[in-house]
Amino acid sequence: MTIDDTSHIAVIGAGLMGHGIAQEFATAGYTVHLHDITHEKLATAQAQIERNLHLLAENGIITTEKIAPTQQRIHTTTDLAAVTENADFVVEAVTENLPLKQEIFEELDARCKPHTILASNTTALMPSQIGAKAKRQDKILNTHYFNPPYLIPLVELIRSPETSDETVAVTAELLTRIGKTPAILERESLGFVGPRLQAALIREAIFIVEQGIASAETVDLVVRNSFGRRLSVAGPFEVFELAGWDLVLAAFEELYRELNSSPEINPLHREMVEAGRLGVKSREGFFKWNDENLQELHDRMNRALIQQAKSEAI
Ligand SMILES: NC(=O)c1ccc[n+]([C@@H]2O[C@H](COP(=O)([O-])OP(=O)(O)OC[C@H]3O[C@@H](n4cnc5c(N)ncnc54)[C@H](O)[C@@H]3O)[C@@H](O)[C@H]2O)c1
Numbered sequence: 001m002t003i004d005d006t007s008h009i010a011v012i013g014a015g016l017m018g019h020g021i022a023q024e025f026a027t028a029g030y031t032v033h034l035h036d037i038t039h040e041k042l043a044t045a046q047a048q049i050e051r052n053l054h055l056l057a058e059n060g061i062i063t064t065e066k067i068a069p070t071q072q073r074i075h076t077t078t079d080l081a082a083v084t085e086n087a088d089f090v091v092e093a094v095t096e097n098l099p100l101k102q103e104i105f106e107e108l109d110a111r112c113k114p115h116t117i118l119a120s121n122t123t124a125l126m127p128s129q130i131g132a133k134a135k136r137q138d139k140i141l142n143t144h145y146f147n148p149p150y151l152i153p154l155v156e157l158i159r160s161p162e163t164s165d166e167t168v169a170v171t172a173e174l175l176t177r178i179g180k181t182p183a184i185l186e187r188e189s190l191g192f193v194g195p196r197l198q199a200a201l202i203r204e205a206i207f208i209v210e211q212g213i214a215s216a217e218t219v220d221l222v223v224r225n226s227f228g229r230r231l232s233v234a235g236p237f238e239v240f241e242l243a244g245w246d247l248v249l250a251a252f253e254e255l256y257r258e259l260n261s262s263p264e265i266n267p268l269h270r271e272m273v274e275a276g277r278l279g280v281k282s283r284e285g286f287f288k289w290n291d292e293n294l295q296e297l298h299d300r301m302n303r304a305l306i307q308q309a310k311s312e313a314i
Contacts, residue, residue, distance in 0.1 A: 109134035137162035
């Protein structure tokens with residue numbers, strides 16, 4: 001299997017992540033077969049891809065002439081057999097559920113051509129877990145995208161102990177060819193790098209609110225307008241290299257004892273879920289949501305991410 005054997009891409013699951021991943025491959029010129037369980041989901045994905053492509057064109061990231069050919073390269077189907085027939089590289093982006101993913105990988109393994117690489121976009125599960133029922137252990141790995149995949153350049157690449165060097169190399173080359181920045185991890189672990197760090201941050205953020213130290217609004221205000229700004233241009237190691245590890249040691253020795261290190265979900269978080277306060281999807285979480293403030297958040301995030309994509313720093 002070489003990179004030149006890779007021309008047909010299949011994406012399984014056309015939700016928030018799957019439609020954006022399909023869009024990325026199609027924008028780069030690949031034929032994409034996008035699969036989901038209902039025609040409604042696929043129609044929603046196609047409509048969203050059209051909106052995304054127009055947004056990118058309006059902001060000069062792609063040309064308007066690219067929109068129609070990109071859409072034409074994406075073939076949608078509810079028939080799994082149709083997507084697996086020609087696929088050289090498969091990205092699975094279905095709901096985060098281990099038995100479901102294992103079942104899909106078992107089926108993909110049985111149906112796909114022998115050289116086909118199977119990648120999962122799971123947020124936290126390990127490739128050895130997801131591919132446990134498949135035979136081609138050497139051709140299974142995770143490609144972990146961040147939302148929205150067409151504006152965030154980095155993709156974490158996670159191998160199991162069985163994944164071959166060739167699979168890692170072909171996948172990294174493929175991602176590079178479509179304009180992504182692959183970050184190859186040394187070994188698999190639950191949560192990789194990005195989700196682990198985000199979990200540590202939100203665990204402490206909820207703890208701060210639960211302890212009455214600051215409101216959720218204030219936590220977001222502090223993060224957005226202080227170290228959050230720095231993090232997109234200098235990573236945590238670079239920041240603390242600048243500060244000096246001796247100073248950091250003196251400052252954090254006492255502080256670490258105060259931080260939340262509980263392995264349990266914070267009771268406040270659990271209570272909110274039990275009360276149906278799920279965030280945007282139920283119109284209330286830590287904040288209250290309506291059409292206006294939700295649109296304002298989407299616009300603010302898109303504006304900033306497009307700006308960064310234009311002046312690509314990494
Ligand atoms: N949302 C994020 O920010 C994010 C970021 C990185 C990774 N992920 C991971 O990506 C995956 C997808 O997440 P999402 O946010 O796109 O979820 P989503 O709910 O928006 O989409 C999941 C899609 O999978 C489809 N699906 C379910 N069962 C299926 C089956 N048997 N065959 C085909 N399609 C099926 C659903 O109909 C749905 O359209 C998850 O593993 C998630 O953890 C999510």
